[in-house]
Amino acid sequence: xxxxxxxxxxxxSFFHGWQIQPNAVTVQQTLCDAIxxxxxxxxxxxxxxxxxxxxxxxxxxxxxxxESTIPPEKFADALNCELPDTVVVKESxxxxxxxxxxxxxxxxxxxxxxxxxxxKSPFFNGLVFHYPxxxxxxxxxxxxxxxxxxxxxxxxxxxxxxxxxxVRTIRSFQVFRRGDEVVFSVEGDGFLYNMVRIMVxxxxxxxxxxxxxxxxxxxxxxxSRDNAGVTVPGEGLYLDEVFYDGVF
Amino acid sequence: xxxxxxxxxxxxSFFHGWQIQPNAVTVQQTLCDAIxxxxxxxxxxxxxxxxxxxxxxxxxxxxxxxESTIPPEKFADALNCELPDTVVVKESxxxxxxxxxxxxxxxxxxxxxxxxxxxKSPFFNGLVFHYPxxxxxxxxxxxxxxxxxxxxxxxxxxxxxxxxxxVRTIRSFQVFRRGDEVVFSVEGDGFLYNMVRIMVxxxxxxxxxxxxxxxxxxxxxxxSRDNAGVTVPGEGLYLDEVFYDGVF
Numbered sequence: 244x245x246x247x248x249x250x251x252x253x254x255x256s257f258f259h260g261w262q263i264q265p266n267a268v269t270v271q272q273t274l275c276d277a278i279x280x281x282x283x284x285x286x287x288x289x290x291x292x293x294x295x296x297x298x299x300x301x302x303x304x305x306x307x308x309x310e311s312t313i314p315p316e317k318f319a320d321a322l323n324c325e326l327p328d329t330v331v332v333k334e335s336x337x338x339x340x341x342x343x344x345x346x347x348x349x350x351x352x353x354x355x356x357x358x359x360x361x362x363k364s365p366f367f368n369g370l371v372f373h374y375p376x377x378x379x380x381x382x383x384x385x386x387x388x389x390x391x392x393x394x395x396x397x398x399x400x401x402x403x404x405x406x407x408x409x410v411r412t413i414r415s416f417q418v419f420r421r422g423d424e425v426v427f428s429v430e431g432d433g434f435l436y437n438m439v440r441i442m443v444x445x446x447x448x449x450x451x452x453x454x455x456x457x458x459x460x461x462x463x464x465x466x467s468r469d470n471a472g473v474t475v476p477g478e479g480l481y482l483d484e485v486f487y488d489g490v491f
Numbered sequence: 492x493x494x495x496x497x498x499x500x501x502x503x504s505f506f507h508g509w510q511i512q513p514n515a516v517t518v519q520q521t522l523c524d525a526i527x528x529x530x531x532x533x534x535x536x537x538x539x540x541x542x543x544x545x546x547x548x549x550x551x552x553x554x555x556x557x558e559s560t561i562p563p564e565k566f567a568d569a570l571n572c573e574l575p576d577t578v579v580v581k582e583s584x585x586x587x588x589x590x591x592x593x594x595x596x597x598x599x600x601x602x603x604x605x606x607x608x609x610x611k612s613p614f615f616n617g618l619v620f621h622y623p624x625x626x627x628x629x630x631x632x633x634x635x636x637x638x639x640x641x642x643x644x645x646x647x648x649x650x651x652x653x654x655x656x657x658v659r660t661i662r663s664f665q666v667f668r669r670g671d672e673v674v675f676s677v678e679g680d681g682f683l684y685n686m687v688r689i690m691v692x693x694x695x696x697x698x699x700x701x702x703x704x705x706x707x708x709x710x711x712x713x714x715s716r717d718n719a720g721v722t723v724p725g726e727g728l729y730l731d732e733v734f735y736d737g738v739f
Contacts, residue, residue, distance in 0.1 A: 254613035299614070319610070328616045333609075361581075362567070365502035366547070366618060368576045 247315050248306045248338045249274070249322070255299040256369035256478070257329040261290050270294075270330060274305070277325035281318075282311040291344045291485045292351070295437075297369065297477035301354075302333070304485045306344045342487075350414065350486040353439045355427040356479045359420075371424065372479035374447070378425050380418055382456060383446045387416035389459035390429070390442055397466040399442055400435035401474065409435055418446065428483070437474050445472030495563050496554045496586045497522070497570070503547040504617035504726070505577040509538050518542075518578060522553070525573035529566075530559040539592045539733045540599070543685075545617065545725035549602075550581070552733045554592045590735075598662065598734040601687045603675040604727045607668075619672065620727035622695070626673050628666055630704060631694045635664035637707035638677070638690055645714040647690055648683035649722065657683055666694065676731070685722050693720030 251274070259267035263275070275288050286307035294300065313321060318335035326332070358364060358371040359378055367373075393412040400409055413431040420426075427443050445462070448454040454462075454472055462470045499522070507515035511523070523536050534555035542548065561569060566583035574580070606612060606619040607626055615621075641660040648657055661679040668674075675691050693710070696702040702710075702720055710718045 252613055254616075323610065328611065329613045331610050331613050362500075362571065362579050363576065365500055365577045365579050368502075370614060 244308050244310060244340070245315060246306055246308050246338050246340050246342055247318055248304060248336055248342065248344070249318065249332050250334045251300065251303050251305065251330060251332050253300050253303065253330040254370070255294065255297045255480075257327070259296045260298065261292070261294045261303070270303075271305075273326065273330055274322070277322050278307065278309075280325045281321055282309055282313070284309055284311065289344045291348050292482070294482060295477050295480075298480045298482070299370070300482040302484050303482050304344045304348070304487070306338060306342055308340075344485075347487055348433075348485055349488055350430060350432045351434065351482060352428065352430040352484045352486075353434070354429075354481045354483045355439060355443045355475065356481065357425040357427075358423060359425045360423045364423075369478050372476050374425075376451065378447075378450055380420050380425055383425075383427075383450050384418040386449050386456045386459060387418050387427070387429075387442075387446055389457075389463075390416050394463045395466060396435055396438055396463065398462050398468055398471045399438045399445070400468065401437035401441070402468055404436040406435060411435065411438070416442075439480060440474045440477065441468075441471050443479075444475045447475065448472035492556050492558060492588070493563060494554055494556050494586050494588050494590055495566055496552060496584055496590065496592070497566065497580050498582045499548065499551050499553065499578060499580050501548050501551065501578040502618070503542065503545045505575070507544045508546065509540070509542045509551070518551075519553075521574065521578055522570070525570050526555065526557075528573045529569055530557055530561070532557055532559065537592045539596050540730070542730060543725050543728075546728045546730070547618070548730040550732050551730050552592045552596070552735070554586060554590055556588075592733075595735055596681075596733055597736055598678060598680045599682065599730060600676065600678040600732045600734075601682070602677075602729045602731045603687060603691045603723065604729065605673040605675075606671060607673045608671045612671075617726050620724050622673075624699065626695075626698055628668050628673055631673075631675075631698050632666040634697050634704045634707060635666050635675070635677075635690075635694055637705075637711075638664050642711045643714060644683055644686055644711065646710050646716055646719045647686045647693070648716065649685035649689070650716055652684040654683060659683065659686070664690075687728060688722045688725065689716075689719050691727075692723045695723065696720035 261270045263271045288307045291304045315337040319332040322332045356371045358373045390413045397409045415430045417428045449456050509518045511519045536555045539552045563585040567580040570580045604619045606621045638661045645657045663678045665676045697704050
């Protein structure tokens, strides 16, 4: 029995998120079907996290156990032959039997992509959030540093989440311009439901003067979702990298 | 009667090229339908060139005459409300009555985008040509300069083209790396059928040693399509800019 790690990338526009659910096309289901076609095994595929409908991944890690004799590093090419163009296995390799993509995850980086042009682009439908207004990137980058640290992020969690412990550590936050885009890059040990999308929405509200640029620490401390900004659409969000001790 | 110029961008993956044809979705038809919805006029929409199925445009110029009282510069936003996400009007303005998008065109720049990564990307389906092999960009850029000048490009024209005069002037050719992509950028007064795609294919054949790097001038002079390289797929090709005297 081998434990195989897959590092995948997927275009979330075509999926109702990662997790298997009835009557919806999900990444987990699509991958399980491909593994079944290849090995004839119905595996338990463990993902590093759930993702929402429409959210993308530049890098998403999952693992499964198999009796297959396919060399571990060959799973990538073999699965890509079975998969639609909207999911790509970037690499595959064997990991220790105890490795668990979710429990062993030590952190993640998300990026949020805004297309900051006057008109939409016909090439980025579902892949960026189009925001045609001027963005003071330096101001947003400065404000974003107030998210860094270990805080109770209740104010930045979608209402209705049933997670008890809302303390998370944000290791870094950057806002920068890349061509026609404004990119938000945030790394942390873990994220609450909609947390990145609410943090980005709050920064945009700071940009247009709806929220004061020095108020993020106060919003965090008051722990009320009502004080934070809007939740920006999922289409701009990418899980960019997942961190493990000693695996990558 | 006003003559309106539209500068548009479109994702060719969703169209059977520019030109109206029966039983196929084309950019020209889609735009004419949108103009009809807006003005109730069936206009004669003149495009700067034909484009093949699957070929994209960052910038494509067309013009039409209208009795509409809509301010010329407002056509862009008004048409974007009528158009699918796959065509965007970037700007609109009034031009002299004599302006003709095709006859007055003084040159064009095309870019060809190759995604040069080991695995495909789920985000660029139909938008780039995936080529996973190593590319010696400097070698290709050097060789590309032999296209520059005024030549009979019969060897770089798809068989079956009925154009009599195959002399064209290439003003510049560059090959460069941009992130994970290798970009071919070529500017000229005009292009024959499939000319850019055959030039790029020839450069790739030079890259893998199938065609000698110093043979482009000879291939041009011998005027046989058989001596040039493969025709690369349309999905990587973009009309990037169209040039006019004194309009832009």
